[in-house]
Amino acid sequence: MNERTQIHGIWWWRDETLDQTIECVVATFNRLAGLTLLWSPWYRSYHSFADCDRAAVKLTNNPELIRKEFEFQREEYKVSAQYGYFLRAFAGPEKGKRMEKSEFYVSSCHLPPNSGYNNVRIELPTLGPQAEELRKTDLLASAVSVLIDIWNPDSMMVGDMMKVMVERPWPNGPFLGWINYLSRRVASVSELPEGWQWWGGAKDRQIFIHEGGMPSPDNPDHMAAFAGLSKNIRWELHPEGIVAKPITKSYGGGEGMQSKDSPQGPRRLKLKFAPTPENAVHYANQIIKAAKALDGIDLDFSVASLKQVDQLIEKLRVEGASVEQVGETLVCFGCYVGEVFVKNARGKWKEVVGTATGELAGFPLVIELENGNWCNPIGRVFKRLAIGSTEELVYFYHVFAEGT
Numbered sequence: 001m002n003e004r005t006q007i008h009g010i011w012w013w014r015d016e017t018l019d020q021t022i023e024c025v026v027a028t029f030n031r032l033a034g035l036t037l038l039w040s041p042w043y044r045s046y047h048s049f050a051d052c053d054r055a056a057v058k059l060t061n062n063p064e065l066i067r068k069e070f071e072f073q074r075e076e077y078k079v080s081a082q083y084g085y086f087l088r089a090f091a092g093p094e095k096g097k098r099m100e101k102s103e104f105y106v107s108s109c110h111l112p113p114n115s116g117y118n119n120v121r122i123e124l125p126t127l128g129p130q131a132e133e134l135r136k137t138d139l140l141a142s143a144v145s146v147l148i149d150i151w152n153p154d155s156m157m158v159g160d161m162m163k164v165m166v167e168r169p170w171p172n173g174p175f176l177g178w179i180n181y182l183s184r185r186v187a188s189v190s191e192l193p194e195g196w197q198w199w200g201g202a203k204d205r206q207i208f209i210h211e212g213g214m215p216s217p218d219n220p221d222h223m224a225a226f227a228g229l230s231k232n233i234r235w236e237l238h239p240e241g242i243v244a245k246p247i248t249k250s251y252g253g254g255e256g257m258q259s260k261d262s263p264q265g266p267r268r269l270k271l272k273f274a275p276t277p278e279n280a281v282h283y284a285n286q287i288i289k290a291a292k293a294l295d296g297i298d299l300d301f302s303v304a305s306l307k308q309v310d311q312l313i314e315k316l317r318v319e320g321a322s323v324e325q326v327g328e329t330l331v332c333f334g335c336y337v338g339e340v341f342v343k344n345a346r347g348k349w350k351e352v353v354g355t356a357t358g359e360l361a362g363f364p365l366v367i368e369l370e371n372g373n374w375c376n377p378i379g380r381v382f383k384r385l386a387i388g389s390t391e392e393l394v395y396f397y398h399v400f401a402e403g404t
Contacts, residue, residue: 002131005124007140008175009147009156010117012239018070018085018331019110022063025087026151028104029060031146035139038091038130044069045088047076056094065268082361084109084118089397092125094191098399099264100128106387116317117172117386120151135208141179141199144207146161147182151224156181157231157300158248161386162379164323165215165226170238171320176226178214181207195225223269270328275364277349284292290320290332301343306364306393309333313384323386334363334378335392341377345401350374375400 004044033040044065045058051098052089059066070085079086092101110118123132134140140158148156159177166176174186179199189206192198232284253325272286273279277296284301291297291312299305313333316326323330341347347367362380375396384391 001251001259002124002126003124003137004126004160004162005135005158005178005214006161007122007124007143007156007158008119008148008161008187009121009151009153009181010119010172010174011153012116012117013112016109016118018067021085021106022066022070024108025059025066025106026061026063027150028147029089031150032143033060036134037145038134040091042091042104043094045090045103045111047072051259059089064207082111082115082317083107084111084115086392092130093128097127099126100130101125102130102134116314119153119388120153121387131307132330137213138181141207141209143259144179144181144228145199145205148205148207152183154183154186159214162323162382163215163217165217165223166230167322169235171322172317173238177210179207179209181205182233186236188233188236190234193225193228195221196229211223260261265403271331277351277365280335280349280365281339284339287329287332287336301336302342303344303394303397306337306340306397309381310384311392313381317385317388321385323382324384330381331363331378334381335365337377337381337397340364340366340397341369341375341401345397346370347375347401369400371401373400 014069017023022394028389029040029042033042041058047102052276057065059069066087069089070087073079073086073088077139086107087104089104089292090100091104102125105121105123107120108118108120110116124134125364129136144156144158147219155174157177158179159175161175161177163177168175169187172362174182184206187206189208192203195211197209197211199205199209210222210225214223217223262309271283273282288299291299291308295312297308297312299308307388309374313330316329338347338349349365350368352364361375365378366374368374368378377396380391380393380396384393
């Protein structure tokens with residue numbers, strides 16, 4: 001199984017319309033297909049379990065269907081107008097497993113003042129021969145080049161956003177990974193230090209590659225390379241509307257769990273209970289009490305309540321919270337999401353040792369579902385904070401609970 005890898009680009013508020021976004025999606029699907037047949041065609045993400053038994057719906061070269069999909073997703077998940085529109089699609093085997101497919105996400109047309117970054121993302125498959133083929137450096141750098149031509153982002157990276165090598169310059173801002181692009185609107189790179197190279201040997205587009213491959217915070221050479229790079233980047237002022245407030249709310253505490261995914265590498269999360277299947281419900285109950293006391297929100301373990309959890313995590317993002325600051329809170333939220341699976345989809349908590357997700361989970365607990373799926377609600381909540389609205393939790397529930 002290959003490690004988690006994604007292409008991820010962000011841009012701040014600007015005057016853009018749904019029509020322009022649709023044009024960008026059409027261009028994206030066509031130009032990625034020109035790079036590899038593994039990205040052709042692109043299909044609509046499944047809406048329900050019943051969809052799995054039907055032929056996949058092709059979105060490539062179908063702007064009207066793309067428009068309907070944007071509108072459907074906005075209505076289905078009750079997306080506020082300030083968060084614009086979002087769309088999901090996949091390329092790969094129509095009847096294959098989810099981890100054998102490339103998944104495309106875009107969230108655009110965000111409005112000020114509190115909607116955060118627009119973003120476009122491609123999650124690479126982790127299983128099957130296509131997983132290895134799609135991790136070739138030149139292919140991924142070419143994909144970055146295509147996407148920046150189409151979307152004109154502030155920044156773009158290829159990597160695992162849960163492996164933070166250096167702090168972002170401002171909350172939820174540009175993230176540095178294996179392959180990187182920085183618009184001159186946000187940064188200038190003077191020279192590249194040892195361990196880095198310009199893609200194609202030219203620095204004019206500011207696409208640069210870590211020569212050591214996918215970076216790891218556990219590798220001292222990788223950490224040194226990123227420290228050297230950060231000294232050679234001159235960041236511009238952060239966009240108007242970025243809020244960086246101290247985090248004053250507290251949802252959980254105590255002793256006990258190691259996380260691979262904190263910004264400075266592994267650290268021990270201070271949890272109140274041991275991270276066991278039996279204790280997951282206690283963490284969930286902590287978040288129920290805290291949400292009521294701190295935000296006046298009643299969480300009731302319903303699927304609909306995941307929208308409220310999304311809103312609470314989005315508030316943390318707007319406040320500038322990092323995974324490092326609120327890791328314990330995120331574990332509690334993750335256990336709540338897991339309990340929604342337990343109570344509504346007959347899920348069962350399992351320790352990751354010996355499970356199909358053991359290598360990738362990053363946390364000791366996952367959920368096993370009756371339909372044969374495994375999901376990682378704790379990890380998903382961490383990604384929801386780190387990446388944003390494309391990691392929406394209601395959608396996450398339907399994907400795994402309904403087998404889509």
